[in-house]
Amino acid sequence: MKKLFKLIPILFLILSCQEEGELTRTPQNIVPITPTAILKYYGTFEPTSGIAVAGEAKIYQEGTQYKVKLDNFSVSDGPDLKVYLSKAATPTDFVNLGNLTSQTVYPIPSSVNIEDYSHVLIHCQQYSHLFAIAELIQN
Amino acid sequence: MKSKIHEYQKNNFKVMSKKLALILVVFANQGFSQGCSDAGICSINKGFTTEEKNFKNHIEIAAIFGAGESDVRYVSPYVSYTKRFNDRFSFTSKVTFSTATGSFGTRSQFGDAFLIGNYSFKEKSKKQWSALLGWKFPFTASNLKINGYSLPLDYQSSLGTVDLFLGTNLNYKNWDFNAALQIPVFNLNKNSYFKEYGGTDDFPSTNLFERKSDALLRATYSMKTPNKKFTFKPNVLFIYHLGEDSYENIFSQRENIKGSDGLTINGNLITSYSISKQSSIELSLATPFVVRDVRPDGLTRSFVAGLQYQYSF
Numbered sequence: 001m002k003k004l005f006k007l008i009p010i011l012f013l014i015l016s017c018q019e020e021g022e023l024t025r026t027p028q029n030i031v032p033i034t035p036t037a038i039l040k041y042y043g044t045f046e047p048t049s050g051i052a053v054a055g056e057a058k059i060y061q062e063g064t065q066y067k068v069k070l071d072n073f074s075v076s077d078g079p080d081l082k083v084y085l086s087k088a089a090t091p092t093d094f095v096n097l098g099n100l101t102s103q104t105v106y107p108i109p110s111s112v113n114i115e116d117y118s119h120v121l122i123h124c125q126q127y128s129h130l131f132a133i134a135e136l137i138q139n
Numbered sequence: 140m141k142s143k144i145h146e147y148q149k150n151n152f153k154v155m156s157k158k159l160a161l162i163l164v165v166f167a168n169q170g171f172s173q174g175c176s177d178a179g180i181c182s183i184n185k186g187f188t189t190e191e192k193n194f195k196n197h198i199e200i201a202a203i204f205g206a207g208e209s210d211v212r213y214v215s216p217y218v219s220y221t222k223r224f225n226d227r228f229s230f231t232s233k234v235t236f237s238t239a240t241g242s243f244g245t246r247s248q249f250g251d252a253f254l255i256g257n258y259s260f261k262e263k264s265k266k267q268w269s270a271l272l273g274w275k276f277p278f279t280a281s282n283l284k285i286n287g288y289s290l291p292l293d294y295q296s297s298l299g300t301v302d303l304f305l306g307t308n309l310n311y312k313n314w315d316f317n318a319a320l321q322i323p324v325f326n327l328n329k330n331s332y333f334k335e336y337g338g339t340d341d342f343p344s345t346n347l348f349e350r351k352s353d354a355l356l357r358a359t360y361s362m363k364t365p366n367k368k369f370t371f372k373p374n375v376l377f378i379y380h381l382g383e384d385s386y387e388n389i390f391s392q393r394e395n396i397k398g399s400d401g402l403t404i405n406g407n408l409i410t411s412y413s414i415s416k417q418s419s420i421e422l423s424l425a426t427p428f429v430v431r432d433v434r435p436d437g438l439t440r441s442f443v444a445g446l447q448y449q450y451s452f
Contacts (some may be wrong), residue, residue, distance in 0.1 A: 024285040093391055096333070
């Protein structure tokens, strides 16, 4: 019985794992910016307290589709970082463009009126901590 | 006299076996629907267990295998320990673990810890009531990822809520009737899955998921073979989800998930084999036949098979 008790945590540790599948294999959902895309807005990322960030947020238009591109971008590690297109410098009214991953281009849903949004934010959703802010300037 | 009772038990057992076979045939013809996979409310009747009163300690080790939504498959082991303080009061603790495998990959993690207290009232006219109070604590915020990709709740080992259980049980002859409530008291769910970015339509968005309570009713009939080695416990389980769950959509607005409330009915057959006075093994087979229209919590199973080993000392 004692042996069994010792085996249980070891068994749990062995079982504790993750393995990618067809929907989580990298790279996935890589969206390119075509050479014909027009740069409409851009802004340089500024960090919040205790965070290191570099790079720019750029919004391109391709036909009727808008896309956010993170250019020469790097940021401090965070557990649940998201890319927000926001109406303010704080994450109160925004469009969640998804997880910050190795992908650099994030399509903006077609129902979004791009003129209503003034910032691109990098935000840790799980711990509700804002990492970086890029105020958008019209090109 | 003894042989007459034995004969009666045999006949009674034959009749019940036929009824059981009929129930199983009906269940087997019901196609895909929501199953009873919730490590919480579906399994808390264990906290009502009153059969074994000769031993003070009771350990249970189990592995539950399940088929879920889309192509998701589960292996969910758990360990539980029950301490019986006296004839009236017992206390159960339980830790769950889950491995989910499907198109998103494989994700394993500890699920929840349960702490459940049970009080049995004095038996009167062959009726015994008991009451249960318990808590469920999650080990995760239900935001496990693979390669940085957010996963639906179907792949999460816990719902990420601290839940309160309140329940009562009536034991009358061979019947047990349970009623229970599972109430999410603190929502720690930080799931960040969006259908829009998931690459599949199989799972609904559950970003910052908020869950409503469940109410449970269960009726169980127990029958033992004449040699008392085997016990069969067919049971039917009604779970009512008492409201629509909600999530925060990509536009940062909270949205109710239409069709996520309502009734689920499960059929379950437990077969127990007594190895000795102290130990037994149990096989539990469950399948649902009435479901909610939308099941965002990832508790959906088309079939569940559980294998348990119990040891008392």
